[in-house]
Amino acid sequence: MQKLLSKLRRAVNxxxxxxxxxxxxxxxxxxxxxxxxxxxxxxxxxxxxxxFELIVITIDPKTGADFSPLEKLCNELNVPFYLIESNIKEIVFDIRKEKNPCSLCANLRRGVLNEKAKDLGCTKIALGHHKNDAIETLLMSMFYEGRINSFSPKTYLSRKDITVIRPMVYIDELEIKSTAAKYEFPIIHNPCPANGLTKRQYMKDLTYALEKDIPGLKDHLLGALMNIEQLNIWDKSKF
Known part of the structure; x- marks a missing residue:
């Protein structure tokens, strides 16, 4: 846990x-x-x-999950807990019948989270994206959209006047898995019908497979995201 705290503090700074x-x-x-x-x-x-103050907001998309262990944990950590009910599952799967539901679901969840955080007087929203998420987003953008892009560790949402932060961008997913197992975190099973069947899961599996042949792959790609001095792309306006 101390090692992860050090990486989180480095990202915060x-x-x-x-x-x-x-x-x-x-x-x-x-x-x-x-x-x-x-x-x-x-x-x-x-x-x-x-x-700074800290609170927790959990969105219940009505997939049948039991969130009571999260409330118990928050009480133990002395962090206020807010459970927000929504009809996201109905919209995504029953009304819209999305074949690729993750994007719409994520947008709806972000909307509810942003609205509630603002109502509660929050200045920042902290999300649990880690180093692997940033790399997978970069590769998905390149492979499926033809652009070099990933989420930012810090993003100001002008329409909501609130800032989204991602304090775990230096932390590897394997470190998180190990920590969650060691401390027996009360993980809530994801009953989403699309769980594990997404393009992101494919990209996750691909990066793990590639790293077997290319040691340090994730560190190199994360470094590339921050290497603004050596961004060499074809700018036709300069020719």
Whole structure:
């Protein structure tokens, strides 16, 4: 846990993710990533040079999951817990009947999370995206969209006047898995019909397979995302 805390603190400092007086809402799904983020931020706030508040918001998309273990954990960590009911599953699968539901589902969940966080007076929303997520997003953008793009560690949403932060961008997924198992986090099983059957899962499997032949692949790709001095792309306007 100490190693992960060190990486989280480095990301907070590098990208100025948390400022004095912030009220930060963690989007807690109950998966290993968001649970790890909850534990790390709840510990970080005890020694952070920038004092901040912390709350948790969980969106219930009505898939039948039991979120009571999350509320129990938040009570133990002394973090206020808010469970928000929604009809996201009905919209995505019953009304829209989406064949590729992840994008719409994510957009709907973000909308509910952003709205509730703003209503609760939050200045920041913390999401559990990690190093692998950033790399997979980069590769998906290149392979499926023909552009070099990934999410940012810090994004200001002008329409909501709230900032999204991703404090775990330096943390590898394998470290998160190991930590979640070691501390027996109360992981909520994802009953989503599309779970494990997505393009992102394909990209995740691909990066793990590639790293067997190319040691350090993930570190190199993450470094490329931050290497603005050596971004050499074909700019036709310069020819």
């Amino acid at each position: 590098d990208f100025k993710l948390i400022e004095s007086g912030d009220k930060v809402a963690i989007g807690l799904s109950g998966g290993k990533d968001s649970l790890t983020l909850l534990h790390l931020l709840s510990r970080y706030r005890t020694f952070s040079p920038e004092p």
